[in-house]
Amino acid sequence: MTNFYLKSFLIFFRIGVFTIGGGYAMVPIIEAELVDKRKWISKEDFLDLLALAQTVPGIFAVNISIFIGYKLRKFWGAFWMALGTILPSFLIILAIALFFRQFQHYEPVERVFKGIRPAVVALIAAPTFKMAKSAQISRYNIWIPVVSALLIWLIGFSPIYVIILSGVGGYFYGRYKSKKLSKDKGGNNA
Amino acid sequence: MIFLQLFYTFFKIGLFGFGGGYAMLSMIQGEVVTRYEWLSSSEFTDIIAISQMTPGPIGINSATYVGYTALVNAGYSHAIGILGSALATFSVVLPSFILMIAISKFFLKYQKHPAVAAVFSGLRPGVVGLLAAAALVLMNGENFGTDTYQIVVSILLFAATFVASHRFKVNPILLIVLCGVAGFFLY
Numbered sequence: 001m002t003n004f005y006l007k008s009f010l011i012f013f014r015i016g017v018f019t020i021g022g023g024y025a026m027v028p029i030i031e032a033e034l035v036d037k038r039k040w041i042s043k044e045d046f047l048d049l050l051a052l053a054q055t056v057p058g059i060f061a062v063n064i065s066i067f068i069g070y071k072l073r074k075f076w077g078a079f080w081m082a083l084g085t086i087l088p089s090f091l092i093i094l095a096i097a098l099f100f101r102q103f104q105h106y107e108p109v110e111r112v113f114k115g116i117r118p119a120v121v122a123l124i125a126a127p128t129f130k131m132a133k134s135a136q137i138s139r140y141n142i143w144i145p146v147v148s149a150l151l152i153w154l155i156g157f158s159p160i161y162v163i164i165l166s167g168v169g170g171y172f173y174g175r176y177k178s179k180k181l182s183k184d185k186g187g188n189n190a
Numbered sequence: 191m192i193f194l195q196l197f198y199t200f201f202k203i204g205l206f207g208f209g210g211g212y213a214m215l216s217m218i219q220g221e222v223v224t225r226y227e228w229l230s231s232s233e234f235t236d237i238i239a240i241s242q243m244t245p246g247p248i249g250i251n252s253a254t255y256v257g258y259t260a261l262v263n264a265g266y267s268h269a270i271g272i273l274g275s276a277l278a279t280f281s282v283v284l285p286s287f288i289l290m291i292a293i294s295k296f297f298l299k300y301q302k303h304p305a306v307a308a309v310f311s312g313l314r315p316g317v318v319g320l321l322a323a324a325a326l327v328l329m330n331g332e333n334f335g336t337d338t339y340q341i342v343v344s345i346l347l348f349a350a351t352f353v354a355s356h357r358f359k360v361n362p363i364l365l366i367v368l369c370g371v372a373g374f375f376l377y
Contacts (some may be wrong), residue, residue: 020245020363024210028345045267055310056293057207058286059214059249066290080289082283087245090279093254094272096240101259104236108374115373116366117235117333118344123242124353125325128318129213135314144312148319152220153326159220161214162316163206170312171305178304 004073005080012065012084026061026085030068038074061085192264195226196274200253200281207282209317211248216324218252224327228260232332242362253278343376 011033019025026051034040041049049071053063062082069081103109138147144166151157199221207214215238229237241251257278257302258271266274300306334344347369354360 017245020243056286056289058289059207059247059283060210061247062250062283063286063290065228066286067206070290075291078287082287083260085247086250086279089244089250090254090275092244092246093240093251094258094275096244097255097258097271097275098268100236100240101262108301111377112374113232113239113371114335114340114344114377115234115347115369115371116239117232118348119351119369120235120242120323120336121328121333122348123355123365124215124238124321124328125213126352126356128321128325131209131212131321132318135318137315137318141315144315145319145322148316149322149326151321152216152323156220156224158225159216159320159323160202160206162320163208163217163313166312166316166319167208167309171309174304174308174311176253177308 004038005076008069008072008077009080009084012081013088014071016061016085024060027064030064034068041068192261193274193277196257196260196278197281198225200257201284202279203249203253204282204285205283207249209320211243212324213317213320214249215252216320216327218249218256219327222252222256222260226254226260228263230332231330233259235333237326239366242366249282250279253282340377343372345354347372 003174011028012030013027015026015033019029035043035046046068049067049159050064051177053060053067056063062085065081065085066078069077069079071077104113147164150160152162203214203217203221207217219234223231223234237252237255238248240255241248244251254275257275259275260278262268262271334348335341351365351369354365355362
Protein backbone atom coordinates (compact mmCIF):
# COMPACT_ATOMS: atom_id res chain seq x y z
CA MET A 1 0.00 0.00 0.00
CA THR A 2 2.63 2.51 1.08
CA ASN A 3 4.52 1.38 -1.94
CA PHE A 4 1.64 2.46 -4.14
CA TYR A 5 1.64 5.99 -2.72
CA LEU A 6 5.39 6.33 -3.07
CA LYS A 7 5.24 5.05 -6.62
CA SER A 8 2.42 7.38 -7.64
CA PHE A 9 4.20 10.31 -6.03
CA LEU A 10 7.39 9.52 -7.94
CA ILE A 11 5.58 9.05 -11.26
CA PHE A 12 3.89 12.43 -11.04
CA PHE A 13 7.05 14.08 -9.71
CA ARG A 14 8.97 12.84 -12.74
CA ILE A 15 6.24 14.03 -15.09
CA GLY A 16 6.27 17.37 -13.28
CA VAL A 17 10.03 17.76 -13.70
CA PHE A 18 10.13 16.95 -17.38
CA THR A 19 7.11 18.71 -18.85
CA ILE A 20 7.63 22.28 -19.84
CA GLY A 21 4.59 24.11 -21.13
CA GLY A 22 1.93 23.43 -18.55
CA GLY A 23 -0.93 21.02 -18.08
CA TYR A 24 -1.77 19.96 -21.60
CA ALA A 25 1.80 18.89 -22.30
CA MET A 26 1.44 16.42 -19.41
CA VAL A 27 -1.58 14.56 -20.75
CA PRO A 28 0.15 12.26 -23.28
CA ILE A 29 2.87 11.41 -20.73
CA ILE A 30 0.38 10.61 -17.97
CA GLU A 31 -1.54 8.47 -20.43
CA ALA A 32 1.57 6.58 -21.56
CA GLU A 33 2.64 5.99 -17.96
CA LEU A 34 -0.66 5.10 -16.24
CA VAL A 35 -2.87 3.75 -19.03
CA ASP A 36 -0.47 2.04 -21.42
CA LYS A 37 2.49 1.02 -19.27
CA ARG A 38 1.07 0.30 -15.79
CA LYS A 39 -2.59 -0.26 -16.69
CA TRP A 40 -3.71 1.38 -13.45
CA ILE A 41 -6.65 2.96 -15.21
CA SER A 42 -8.57 2.14 -18.38
CA LYS A 43 -8.50 4.38 -21.42
CA GLU A 44 -12.24 5.16 -21.08
CA ASP A 45 -11.93 6.15 -17.42
CA PHE A 46 -8.91 8.26 -18.25
CA LEU A 47 -10.79 10.17 -20.94
CA ASP A 48 -13.75 10.71 -18.56
CA LEU A 49 -11.48 12.09 -15.86
CA LEU A 50 -9.72 14.28 -18.42
CA ALA A 51 -13.05 15.82 -19.44
CA LEU A 52 -13.93 16.33 -15.78
CA ALA A 53 -10.57 17.96 -14.99
CA GLN A 54 -11.15 20.40 -17.84
CA THR A 55 -14.65 21.29 -16.66
CA VAL A 56 -13.93 22.06 -13.02
CA PRO A 57 -12.01 25.22 -12.10
CA GLY A 58 -8.40 25.14 -10.95
CA ILE A 59 -5.06 24.12 -12.34
CA PHE A 60 -5.59 21.51 -15.01
CA ALA A 61 -2.50 19.39 -14.27
CA VAL A 62 -3.32 19.34 -10.56
CA ASN A 63 -6.97 18.51 -11.24
CA ILE A 64 -6.08 15.56 -13.44
CA SER A 65 -3.69 14.12 -10.84
CA ILE A 66 -6.28 14.64 -8.09
CA PHE A 67 -9.03 12.91 -10.04
CA ILE A 68 -6.88 9.95 -11.04
CA GLY A 69 -5.51 9.61 -7.50
CA TYR A 70 -8.99 9.83 -5.98
CA LYS A 71 -10.34 7.21 -8.33
CA LEU A 72 -7.53 4.80 -7.48
CA ARG A 73 -7.02 5.35 -3.73
CA LYS A 74 -9.47 8.04 -2.51
CA PHE A 75 -8.06 10.98 -0.56
CA TRP A 76 -4.47 9.82 -0.01
CA GLY A 77 -4.13 8.73 -3.62
CA ALA A 78 -5.20 12.20 -4.69
CA PHE A 79 -2.92 13.80 -2.10
CA TRP A 80 0.28 12.03 -3.16
CA MET A 81 -0.29 12.36 -6.88
CA ALA A 82 -1.11 16.07 -6.53
CA LEU A 83 1.94 16.62 -4.34
CA GLY A 84 4.11 14.93 -6.97
CA THR A 85 2.73 17.27 -9.63
CA ILE A 86 3.13 20.43 -7.54
CA LEU A 87 6.48 19.88 -5.84
CA PRO A 88 8.88 20.13 -8.83
CA SER A 89 7.59 23.50 -10.00
CA PHE A 90 7.29 24.72 -6.41
CA LEU A 91 10.95 23.93 -5.70
CA ILE A 92 12.24 25.29 -9.01
CA ILE A 93 10.32 28.56 -8.75
CA LEU A 94 11.28 28.98 -5.10
CA ALA A 95 14.94 28.65 -6.04
CA ILE A 96 14.47 31.16 -8.84
CA ALA A 97 12.60 33.56 -6.55
CA LEU A 98 15.44 33.37 -4.02
CA PHE A 99 18.17 34.05 -6.57
CA PHE A 100 16.53 35.90 -9.45
CA ARG A 101 15.66 38.84 -7.24
CA GLN A 102 19.34 39.45 -6.67
CA PHE A 103 20.19 39.32 -10.35
CA GLN A 104 17.26 41.08 -11.90
CA HIS A 105 18.71 44.55 -11.41
CA TYR A 106 22.04 43.74 -13.07
CA GLU A 107 22.24 45.77 -16.21
CA PRO A 108 22.71 42.84 -18.69
CA VAL A 109 19.84 40.87 -17.11
CA GLU A 110 17.64 43.95 -17.29
CA ARG A 111 18.49 44.27 -21.02
CA VAL A 112 17.58 40.64 -21.70
CA PHE A 113 14.24 41.02 -19.91
CA LYS A 114 13.49 44.25 -21.78
CA GLY A 115 13.55 42.11 -24.93
CA ILE A 116 11.60 39.25 -23.39
CA ARG A 117 8.64 41.23 -21.98
CA PRO A 118 6.97 42.17 -25.30
CA ALA A 119 7.45 38.55 -26.43
CA VAL A 120 5.59 37.30 -23.37
CA VAL A 121 2.70 39.67 -24.10
CA ALA A 122 2.59 38.31 -27.67
CA LEU A 123 2.58 34.73 -26.35
CA ILE A 124 -0.51 35.58 -24.29
CA ALA A 125 -2.21 37.43 -27.15
CA ALA A 126 -1.71 34.63 -29.70
CA PRO A 127 -3.79 31.86 -28.00
CA THR A 128 -6.68 34.33 -27.56
CA PHE A 129 -7.54 33.88 -31.22
CA LYS A 130 -7.19 30.11 -31.12
CA MET A 131 -9.37 30.01 -28.02
CA ALA A 132 -11.98 32.25 -29.68
CA LYS A 133 -12.30 29.67 -32.43
CA SER A 134 -12.70 26.70 -30.06
CA ALA A 135 -15.15 28.68 -27.87
CA GLN A 136 -17.31 29.13 -30.98
CA ILE A 137 -17.33 32.89 -30.91
CA SER A 138 -19.84 34.16 -33.47
CA ARG A 139 -21.25 37.59 -34.31
CA TYR A 140 -23.98 36.94 -31.75
CA ASN A 141 -21.75 36.39 -28.74
CA ILE A 142 -18.57 38.28 -29.68
CA TRP A 143 -19.79 41.16 -27.49
CA ILE A 144 -19.13 39.01 -24.40
CA PRO A 145 -15.32 38.73 -24.77
CA VAL A 146 -15.07 42.28 -26.17
CA VAL A 147 -17.03 43.91 -23.36
CA SER A 148 -15.33 41.86 -20.62
CA ALA A 149 -11.84 42.56 -21.99
CA LEU A 150 -12.59 46.29 -22.21
CA LEU A 151 -14.04 46.38 -18.68
CA ILE A 152 -10.95 44.68 -17.25
CA TRP A 153 -8.52 46.72 -19.32
CA LEU A 154 -10.04 50.18 -19.03
CA ILE A 155 -11.70 50.34 -15.60
CA GLY A 156 -9.86 47.56 -13.74
CA PHE A 157 -12.98 45.37 -13.44
CA SER A 158 -12.11 42.11 -11.64
CA PRO A 159 -11.76 39.06 -13.94
CA ILE A 160 -13.42 37.01 -11.20
CA TYR A 161 -16.65 39.01 -11.66
CA VAL A 162 -16.42 38.35 -15.40
CA ILE A 163 -16.31 34.60 -14.69
CA ILE A 164 -19.23 34.77 -12.25
CA LEU A 165 -21.35 37.01 -14.50
CA SER A 166 -20.72 35.01 -17.67
CA GLY A 167 -21.50 31.71 -15.90
CA VAL A 168 -24.72 33.06 -14.34
CA GLY A 169 -25.63 34.80 -17.59
CA GLY A 170 -25.13 31.56 -19.53
CA TYR A 171 -27.34 29.69 -17.07
CA PHE A 172 -30.26 32.11 -17.33
CA TYR A 173 -29.90 32.44 -21.08
CA GLY A 174 -30.08 28.63 -21.33
CA ARG A 175 -33.21 28.57 -19.17
CA TYR A 176 -34.80 31.34 -21.17
CA LYS A 177 -34.05 29.51 -24.40
CA SER A 178 -35.43 26.15 -23.19
CA LYS A 179 -38.56 27.87 -21.81
CA LYS A 180 -39.11 29.63 -25.11
CA LEU A 181 -38.58 26.35 -26.91
CA SER A 182 -41.18 24.49 -24.82
CA LYS A 183 -43.59 27.43 -25.11
CA ASP A 184 -43.27 27.38 -28.91
CA LYS A 185 -43.85 23.64 -28.92
CA GLY A 186 -46.91 24.05 -26.65
CA GLY A 187 -48.25 26.75 -28.96
CA ASN A 188 -47.97 24.44 -31.94
CA ASN A 189 -49.88 21.69 -30.18
CA ALA A 190 -52.79 23.92 -29.16
CA MET B 191 -3.14 40.17 7.69
CA ILE B 192 -1.09 39.66 4.55
CA PHE B 193 -1.19 35.89 5.20
CA LEU B 194 -4.98 35.93 5.26
CA GLN B 195 -5.03 38.05 2.12
CA LEU B 196 -2.68 35.60 0.36
CA PHE B 197 -4.83 32.65 1.38
CA TYR B 198 -8.09 34.31 0.41
CA THR B 199 -6.74 35.63 -2.91
CA PHE B 200 -5.26 32.36 -4.13
CA PHE B 201 -8.19 30.30 -2.88
CA LYS B 202 -10.46 32.57 -4.93
CA ILE B 203 -8.20 32.23 -7.97
CA GLY B 204 -8.31 28.44 -7.65
CA LEU B 205 -12.07 28.44 -7.16
CA PHE B 206 -12.91 30.62 -10.17
CA GLY B 207 -10.00 29.53 -12.37
CA PHE B 208 -11.95 28.25 -15.34
CA GLY B 209 -10.39 27.97 -18.76
CA GLY B 210 -6.78 26.96 -18.14
CA GLY B 211 -3.52 28.66 -17.26
CA TYR B 212 -3.71 31.75 -19.41
CA ALA B 213 -7.21 32.65 -18.25
CA MET B 214 -5.98 32.19 -14.70
CA LEU B 215 -3.18 34.63 -15.45
CA SER B 216 -5.75 37.33 -15.99
CA MET B 217 -7.16 36.69 -12.51
CA ILE B 218 -3.78 36.55 -10.84
CA GLN B 219 -2.94 39.83 -12.53
CA GLY B 220 -6.25 41.39 -11.48
CA GLU B 221 -5.69 40.47 -7.83
CA VAL B 222 -1.93 40.52 -7.41
CA VAL B 223 -0.93 43.48 -9.61
CA THR B 224 -4.05 45.66 -9.92
CA ARG B 225 -5.70 45.14 -6.55
CA TYR B 226 -3.03 44.42 -3.93
CA GLU B 227 0.03 45.71 -5.84
CA TRP B 228 2.15 42.87 -4.47
CA LEU B 229 4.02 42.82 -7.78
CA SER B 230 4.69 45.43 -10.44
CA SER B 231 3.45 44.81 -13.98
CA SER B 232 6.97 44.08 -15.26
CA GLU B 233 7.71 41.69 -12.36
CA PHE B 234 4.53 39.86 -13.32
CA THR B 235 5.61 39.60 -16.96
CA ASP B 236 9.01 38.31 -15.83
CA ILE B 237 7.35 35.49 -13.86
CA ILE B 238 5.35 34.48 -16.91
CA ALA B 239 8.57 34.38 -18.95
CA ILE B 240 10.23 32.25 -16.27
CA SER B 241 7.14 30.02 -16.08
CA GLN B 242 7.26 29.42 -19.82
CA MET B 243 10.84 28.26 -19.59
CA THR B 244 10.58 26.08 -16.47
CA PRO B 245 8.54 22.94 -15.94
CA GLY B 246 5.18 22.91 -14.25
CA PRO B 247 1.80 24.58 -14.52
CA ILE B 248 1.77 28.37 -14.70
CA GLY B 249 -0.79 28.57 -11.86
CA ILE B 250 1.59 26.84 -9.43
CA ASN B 251 4.58 28.80 -10.66
CA SER B 252 2.95 32.16 -10.13
CA ALA B 253 1.42 31.23 -6.75
CA THR B 254 4.84 30.12 -5.51
CA TYR B 255 6.62 33.21 -6.81
CA VAL B 256 3.98 35.70 -5.65
CA GLY B 257 3.72 34.15 -2.18
CA TYR B 258 7.45 34.60 -1.63
CA THR B 259 7.77 38.01 -3.26
CA ALA B 260 4.72 39.56 -1.60
CA LEU B 261 6.05 38.77 1.87
CA VAL B 262 9.66 39.74 1.19
CA ASN B 263 8.49 43.01 -0.40
CA ALA B 264 6.41 43.61 2.75
CA GLY B 265 9.61 43.40 4.80
CA TYR B 266 9.52 39.82 6.06
CA SER B 267 12.55 37.48 6.09
CA HIS B 268 13.41 34.84 3.46
CA ALA B 269 12.12 32.06 5.74
CA ILE B 270 8.73 33.75 6.12
CA GLY B 271 8.79 34.32 2.35
CA ILE B 272 9.19 30.57 1.77
CA LEU B 273 6.27 29.99 4.13
CA GLY B 274 4.27 32.48 2.08
CA SER B 275 4.99 30.64 -1.15
CA ALA B 276 3.88 27.35 0.44
CA LEU B 277 0.70 29.04 1.70
CA ALA B 278 -0.17 30.57 -1.69
CA THR B 279 0.47 27.27 -3.50
CA PHE B 280 -1.62 25.34 -0.96
CA SER B 281 -4.45 27.87 -1.26
CA VAL B 282 -4.61 27.72 -5.05
CA VAL B 283 -4.99 23.91 -5.12
CA LEU B 284 -7.30 23.61 -2.08
CA PRO B 285 -10.52 24.32 -4.05
CA SER B 286 -9.66 21.47 -6.43
CA PHE B 287 -9.47 19.06 -3.49
CA ILE B 288 -12.71 20.30 -1.97
CA LEU B 289 -14.51 20.16 -5.30
CA MET B 290 -13.25 16.65 -5.97
CA ILE B 291 -14.48 15.32 -2.66
CA ALA B 292 -17.75 17.25 -2.73
CA ILE B 293 -18.91 16.97 -6.28
CA SER B 294 -16.92 14.49 -8.34
CA LYS B 295 -19.61 11.81 -8.01
CA PHE B 296 -22.44 14.14 -9.00
CA PHE B 297 -20.40 15.88 -11.58
CA LEU B 298 -19.70 12.82 -13.70
CA LYS B 299 -23.47 12.37 -13.86
CA TYR B 300 -24.46 15.99 -14.42
CA GLN B 301 -21.67 16.98 -16.74
CA LYS B 302 -24.01 16.73 -19.73
CA HIS B 303 -26.99 18.29 -17.92
CA PRO B 304 -28.50 21.22 -19.90
CA ALA B 305 -27.97 23.63 -16.97
CA VAL B 306 -24.23 22.81 -16.81
CA ALA B 307 -23.99 23.10 -20.59
CA ALA B 308 -25.75 26.50 -20.37
CA VAL B 309 -23.32 27.80 -17.73
CA PHE B 310 -20.39 26.80 -19.94
CA SER B 311 -21.93 28.43 -23.01
CA GLY B 312 -21.52 31.67 -21.06
CA LEU B 313 -18.17 30.87 -19.46
CA ARG B 314 -16.37 30.05 -22.70
CA PRO B 315 -16.76 33.49 -24.32
CA GLY B 316 -16.00 35.08 -20.93
CA VAL B 317 -12.70 33.21 -20.75
CA VAL B 318 -11.76 34.49 -24.22
CA GLY B 319 -12.34 38.00 -22.88
CA LEU B 320 -10.07 37.25 -19.92
CA LEU B 321 -7.29 36.14 -22.22
CA ALA B 322 -7.61 39.24 -24.39
CA ALA B 323 -7.61 41.40 -21.25
CA ALA B 324 -4.44 39.75 -19.92
CA ALA B 325 -2.61 40.77 -23.10
CA LEU B 326 -4.12 44.28 -23.22
CA VAL B 327 -3.35 45.07 -19.58
CA LEU B 328 0.29 44.06 -20.08
CA MET B 329 0.76 46.40 -23.07
CA ASN B 330 2.02 49.25 -20.93
CA GLY B 331 5.09 51.35 -20.34
CA GLU B 332 6.61 48.87 -17.91
CA ASN B 333 6.68 46.13 -20.53
CA PHE B 334 7.05 48.14 -23.76
CA GLY B 335 9.19 51.01 -22.47
CA THR B 336 8.66 54.75 -22.33
CA ASP B 337 11.28 56.13 -24.74
CA THR B 338 10.70 56.00 -28.50
CA TYR B 339 13.58 53.61 -29.22
CA GLN B 340 12.41 50.98 -26.72
CA ILE B 341 8.77 51.31 -27.79
CA VAL B 342 9.69 50.74 -31.45
CA VAL B 343 11.91 47.73 -30.64
CA SER B 344 9.24 46.33 -28.33
CA ILE B 345 6.50 46.58 -30.94
CA LEU B 346 8.73 44.86 -33.50
CA LEU B 347 9.57 42.03 -31.06
CA PHE B 348 5.89 41.74 -30.13
CA ALA B 349 4.80 41.52 -33.78
CA ALA B 350 7.52 39.03 -34.70
CA THR B 351 6.71 36.79 -31.72
CA PHE B 352 2.98 36.99 -32.37
CA VAL B 353 3.34 35.96 -36.02
CA ALA B 354 5.90 33.25 -35.26
CA SER B 355 3.72 31.74 -32.55
CA HIS B 356 0.26 32.19 -34.06
CA ARG B 357 1.05 31.55 -37.71
CA PHE B 358 4.10 29.27 -37.66
CA LYS B 359 3.70 27.54 -34.27
CA VAL B 360 7.30 28.21 -33.27
CA ASN B 361 8.21 26.86 -29.81
CA PRO B 362 7.54 29.55 -27.16
CA ILE B 363 10.80 28.83 -25.29
CA LEU B 364 12.81 29.41 -28.45
CA LEU B 365 10.95 32.70 -29.02
CA ILE B 366 11.64 33.90 -25.47
CA VAL B 367 15.34 33.02 -25.78
CA LEU B 368 15.61 34.78 -29.16
CA CYS B 369 13.93 37.94 -27.86
CA GLY B 370 16.19 37.85 -24.79
CA VAL B 371 19.25 37.72 -27.06
CA ALA B 372 17.79 40.55 -29.17
CA GLY B 373 17.24 42.62 -26.01
CA PHE B 374 20.84 42.01 -24.90
CA PHE B 375 22.26 43.34 -28.17
CA LEU B 376 19.72 46.07 -28.99
CA TYR B 377 19.67 47.92 -25.66
